[in-house]
Amino acid sequence: MKEKKKKPKKIKRKLLDKYRLVILNENTFEERLSFKLTRLNVFVLSSLLAIFLITLTYLLIAFTPLREYIPGYSSTALKKQATELSYKTDSLQHVIFMNDRYYESIKKVLKGDVSVEEFNKDSIIEAVKLEASEVDLNPNLQDSLLREKVDKEDKYNLFESATSASNFVLFPPVNGTISSEYNAKEKHYAVDIVVAKDTPVKATADGIVIFAEWTAGTGYVIIIEHSYGLISVYKHNTALTKEQGDLVKAGEVIATAGNAGELSTGPHLHFELWNDGYPINPTNFIDFK
Incomplete structure (x- = not known):
């Protein structure tokens, strides 16, 4: 012990x-x-x-x-280059394949290898063989009833089903001072509105969200499709409250404004309006003050 x-x-x-x-x-x-x-x-x-x-x-x-x-x-740069080269190689292979098929078709035409029998199955050629006299052009009972119904709707319900664009009002997404005006010559198809950080961004009109994702240059971006071929774009947001496919109402909060993205120089909202594929000046329709 x-x-x-x-x-x-x-x-x-x-x-x-x-x-x-x-x-x-x-x-x-x-x-x-x-x-x-x-x-x-x-x-x-x-x-x-x-x-x-x-x-x-x-x-x-x-x-x-x-x-x-x-x-x-392995090197990160080498991995990135290898990935880009892989995509380019795949694209080039597809282009080469399509070119080869095109050249083969041209060779067949120049050599006279194209056979008429190859086109015998075409429905258009088969339809040409039909004689006009063999086709019954008289409307049947169902067709007559449909024609009568359409005629009545066109005659009596024209103004009831038509809508007027004069009542289409755009809601200001935010209120603030415009730091950068719309300038088509400089390809600045938007207005930049200075706002406080985390300011709610609202939909300018009723519509459906067709894009809602993060981008490196402009932060969170949301795009809404409205009636009459109108599209509104909201950039440099710090957060989104809607997703792609959501239906939104005019004045409904869709995002939070901020200073997101590499191209942002301060808390603001980059707002664009497009009509039938052409940019328009938002200040012609919206008062942001």
């Missing part, structure tokens, strides 16, 4: 025994530095140093370009 008690004490004493590390000048034996050390302190310091070196090595490999020089790690 005594020997078992002595062993832990002996180990503890060895760990806590103090030593002095002295650095001397070899010529004059002058003491330059001295440190009081124990085996426990040396073990703890060595462990901490090892953990620090391992952590530093991991950070250098994970978050710096130095990992490209380590065998087994």
Whole structure:
């Protein structure tokens, strides 16, 4: 029992025994530095140093370009180039295949290899063979009833089913000062309205969301298709409240304005209006103040 008690004490004493590390000048034996050390302190310091070196090595490999020089790690730029080349190769192969088919068809025509029998199955050629006298052009009973119904609707329900664009009013998506006007010559087909960050962006009219995604240059972008061929575009948002395919009402919140995207210079809304594929000046129809 005594020997078992002595062993832990002996180990503890060895760990806590103090030593002095002295650095001397070899010529004059002058003491330059001295440190009081124990085996426990040396073990703890060595462990901490090892953990620090391992952590530093991991950070250098994970978050710096130095990992490209380590065998087994590939370059990010090379991966991007390889992906782009793969897409280009696939596109070129498709173009070459289409060109080959086109050239083969031209060769057949020039050599006279095209046979008339190849076109015998065409429904158009078969329809040409029908004589006009063989076709009964007299309307049947169902056709006559349909014609009469359509005539009545065209005669009496014209103004009931027609709608007027004069009642189509556009709602201002935000209120604020315009920092950049619409300028078609400079290809700035929008107005930039300065707003506070996280200002709610509202739909300018009833419609359906046809695009709602993040873009690197203009942040979150949402595009709404309205009646009469009108499309509204909202850019540089920090968040969206609607998704593609959602139906929205005029004045309904669709996004949150901010300073998102590489092309943004401050919190604002980039607002565009397009009609039948042509840009129009939003200030002609909307008062943003």
